[in-house]
Amino acid sequence: MKTDKDLYRQLRVLSCEKLWNDEVALFDRSTPKERIERVAVIRAVGTVSSESGTAKQKAEVRSWLVRLLQDPSEKVRRYAMTALPKIGAGPVEEEALLSLLRATTVEREKKFLGQALDKIGGTATLSVVGGVPGFLPQTEQKVKASVARREKPSVIRMDSTLSDFTRLRIHLHCRKGLEEIVRDEVKQYIAKHGKFRIVEVQSGLVAITPVAPFSLADIYRLRCFATVGFFLGAVRSSNPAESADALASMMTSSLSRSVLAAFTEGSIRYRLEFVSKGHQRGAVRLLANRAYAMCPDILNDPRSAPWSMDLHPTGHGTSVELRPKLTPDPRFTYREDDIxxxxxxxxxxxxxxxxxRVNHEIVWDPxxxxxxxxxxRALLGGVxxxxxxxxxxxxxxxxxxxxVAAKVKAVQSKFICCDFRDYAKVEGLGPRSVNLIITNPPMGRRIRVPNLRGLFGDLFAVAAEALKPGGRLLFANPLRIEPPDPSLKLKYRQVIDLGGFDCRLEMYLKLAG
Ligand SMILES: C[S@@+](CC[C@H](N)C(=O)[O-])C[C@H]1O[C@@H](n2cnc3c(N)ncnc32)[C@H](O)[C@@H]1O
Structure with a gap:
């Protein structure tokens, strides 16, 4: 005998018309026993019409599914309520689900109704779910979040100021190996603007604390960190489910609420992220429900939430940080396109x-x-x-x-399609013409390079020729290869994480002679 899954697979490839004219017609004529055997028709009709149905076909399918919510079989009703959210259900379908919710006494049916209402519920659902005993706690939160998303879309407020900053620790995360550069940028910022103090530098992290009211725009004047998180606390356990109450109370603490209130316009919604652990469905649900019970104004919402609550493994436990989700990153909005x-x-x-930064520099990226x-480099000035x-x-x-989109003033630019070895053919480039060669060369990972060692050997040779005396070659080097030309002298070398693999960031100085 065919299982529901087998039948679904067989029906899933049929067209919308065929399913509707043949399968739905047959299903409607069937006996109650046959309907249960062919319940996969409902799932297939929901999937196929959501993918390829016209507006008229979808409307017909919706009415059919609403009728099936009255079917005597719990299984048929369950399949119908699961299919409904896929095809653009609205208030009529919501009301049909709610009247079934009022009528049913079957716990399993309440659970599936909750899952359907999670997706399509609105204010009508909110007024009902609080009064239904045994109803799933996350439904109320999810529905509240989707109503809030529709009615009060939220944005991060870059320019508003947080005045209540005592006890606040801000983590500037970066790729491993870049901490010193991030720290130096922060130091220079502090020398000019004050506002923060450096607390600690760890692997992949520079921790700062505010010493005056500040805005997110102040933090985003720094360009070298990768992401910023407001530290909310840490627990000893590396299993978040074991410390759900402690983590949830950090997520909803007065510190968390003051950051969220200061920097959010609209509803306060967050997504839970387990950094370097992948998605943890059960733990997300547990933490989100506990946090909601503690503070129902802060809503867990995986869809277009302005904030992320990041759970970081710390070696001996788990820390929680609140991170503004700013996409695109406001510092790099000049990126019109990408390679x-x-x-x-x-x-x-x-x-x-x-x-x-040296004034009047000629800069080349091969x-x-x-x-x-x-x-x-141009944005830093002096070019x-x-x-x-x-x-x-x-x-x-x-x-x-x-x-062009970066709107850098008074810098001449030339972008030429050629092999870097032919640089001398580019007007303006030639031997001893360049102050700074700055580049992230092909690493042979995402794009295959036939002779990587040869390419890096040629890069050293070309740099030795093209740089003016005193000029610098700065690049990410994936190989253990040194310049054969003694006029290039190593000034800086640091192993950095280039997104899953290590590489050496190197700078060479071109000596005179
Ligand atoms: C890692 S990507 C550079 C990424 C760049 N820094 C950015 O921000 O987009 C390396 C680039 O080197 C180019 N490339 C590879 N071999 C080259 C060669 N012999 N001469 C010039 N460009 C080359 C590739 O087309 C690729 O765009």
Whole structure:
């Protein structure tokens, strides 16, 4: 005998018309026993019509599913309520689900009704669910969140100020190996603007604390960190389910609420993220329900929430941080387009700072891709001209567009499609013409490079020729390879995480002679 799944697979490939004209007609004529055997028809009709049905077909399917909510069989009703949210259900379908909820005494049916209402419920659901004993706690929260999302869409307020900042610790996360560059940028910022104090530097993290009222815009003036989190606390256990109450009370603490209130316009909603652990469905539900019981104004909502509550493994436990979800990152909105092997933008910003600022510089990126290193360097100031070369015409068009979007004033730019070894053919480039070569070369990972060692050997040779005396070559080096030319002297080397693999960030100085 065929299982429901087998039958579903067989029906799933049929067209909307065929399902409706043959299968639904047959289903409606069937005896109660046959209906239970062919219940997969309901699932297939829901899926296929949601994917390829016209508005009229979807409306017919919705009415059919609403009728099936009256079927004497609990299984048929369950399949119907599960299919409904897929095809754009609204208040009529919500009301049909709610009247079944009022009538049923079957716990399992309440659970499935809850799951359907999680997805399509609105204010009518909210007025009912509180009064239904044994109803799933997350339904009320999910429905509240989706009503809030529709009626009070939220945004992060970059410019509003947090005045109640005592006890606040802010974590600036970065890729491992870049901490010193992030710290130096923060130091320079503090020397100019005050507002923060550095508390600690750890692997992949610079911790700061405010010493004056501040806004998120103040923090986002720093370009080198990857993400920012407001530290809410930590527990000893690495299993969040074991410390659900402690974690939930940190998530809803007065500290958390004051940050959320200061920097959110609209409803306060967050997504739970288990950093480097993947999705943990059960733990998310547990924590979200506990937090909701403690503070029903802060809503768990995986869809377009302005905040993320990040649970970080700390080696000996778990910490909670509140992170504004700003996409696109307001610091890098000049990225009109992208290439597949684009640099991580904060890494490009770190490299630009490491390269240093000398006035009237001529800067060249031999493998410019989407242009991030050149743009970040130009944004720091002191640049006369930038040159980008790349083998890919698409990359050249993208870097050109990104540079225009970055609106850097008084910097001449030239983006040329060519092999970097032919640089001397580019007008303005030639031997001893460049102050800074800054680049994130192909690593042979995302895009295969036939002779990677040869390419890096050529990069050293070209740099030794193209740099002016005193000029710098700054690049991410995935190989253990040294320049054969003694006129390139190593000034800086640091192992960094390049997103899952280690690489050496290196800077060489071109000696005179
Ligand atoms: C890692 S990507 C550069 C990413 C870039 N920094 C960005 O932010 O988008 C390396 C680039 O080198 C280019 N490339 C590879 N071999 C090249 C060669 N021989 N000459 C010039 N460009 C080359 C590729 O087309 C690719 O765009």
């Amino acid at each position: 597949r092997a684009a640099s991580h933008p904060p890494l490009a910003a770190c490299m630009a700072r490491l390269g240093g 493998f410019c891709g989407s242009g991030l290193e050149l743009i970040e 006369q001209s930038i040159y980008g070369t790349d083998l890919s015409p698409d990359a050249i068009a993208i870097s050109r567009a990104n540079f």
